[in-house]
Amino acid sequence: MFKRYLEYIGFTENEYPYHKEQYKPATTTDAARLYLDYLDKLAKAHAERTQTIETKVSQIIGQSSTVISITSLFISLFAERFSGLNLYVSTFLLILFIILFLHFILAIHYAIKLHLINKSRYMYGSTSTVTSEKRASTLLKFMNGEIDDSVKMINFNANATNKMASNLVYASRCFRLGIWFLAVLTISVLLSIAVVKKSSPSITISNIKDLNEKSVRDLQIKTDTEVKQLKMQVDSLRGQLKKAMEKKEQLLQKH
Structure with a gap:
């Protein structure tokens, strides 16, 4: 099971070995032209395929980097909540995070391999085909030489493109x-955060009996003081009212 998993994510041998093909020269120029047209179409198809693979690879690199950043931010935001989790739950979450982190890193690794020029070599034509002393002297020989070079280049480049495609698949x-x-x-x-009970701050009272007696005594003193003040205010109002009544009687007697 684990071996199949490793093969699934790319820990395998080269799946696209290079196969050489021998070209038998054409006997007429008309046949050679048809061969060249066909090989030209194949070369263009491989070029389009390579461009498509490179575009998808760039997308995977960008998306993987974004997901890693978001995941790291997500973990940092809820780090305080993890302190109340069980040890086994915290360990499970940590292992899960490491696994997903490694998968995204591995995806970026496969994608970056496509951008390594020294490991993505392609075969191209050479000017020696027309500058060499052994160059073709007739049209048919030249066309056959061009066809032979195209066959070699297409086979070699197709193998390189297949390797790129396999890296894209693994990524x-x-x-x-x-x-x-x-x-x-x-x-x-x-789910872990939902079941964790958030601890609330508490105050410990060492001697609640003494504290209650003191609170009652202070409250009684405060109440007595307020009652005395109210009595003094009432007596003052009574005195003022009495004086006002006496003044009123004196005025009535004068009239």
Whole structure:
């Protein structure tokens, strides 16, 4: 099972060995022209395929980098919540994060391999075909030589393109597995945070009996003081009212 998994993500031998093909020279110029037209179409098809692969590879590199950044930010935001998790749960989440991180890194690794020029060599034509002393002296020989060079170049370049395609396939597989692991990690983190009870600050009272007696005594003193003040205010109002009534009676007696 594990071996199949390693093969699935690219830990295998070269799946596209290079096969050489021998070209038998054409006997007429008309046949040689048809061969050249056909080989030209093949060369253009391989060039378009290579361009498509490079475009998809750039997309995988950008998407993998973005997902890694978002995942790292996501983990840092919820790091404080992880302190209340069980040790086994925290270990499980950590292992899950490492696995998905490695898959995205592996996807970027396969994608970057396509940009290594020294490992993506292509065969091209040479000027020696027309400058060499052994160059073709007739039209048919020259066309046969051109066909032979095209066959060699197409076979060699097709092998290089197949290697690029295999790296793209492995990068896509690693990226897809990384997305699945990211989904599992996200669900696991949300469930873990949901079940964790957030601790609330508490105050410990060493001698609650003494504290209650002191509070009652302070409250009683404060209440007595307020009652005395109210009595003084009431007495003052009574005195003022009494004086006002006396003044009123004196005025009535004068009249």
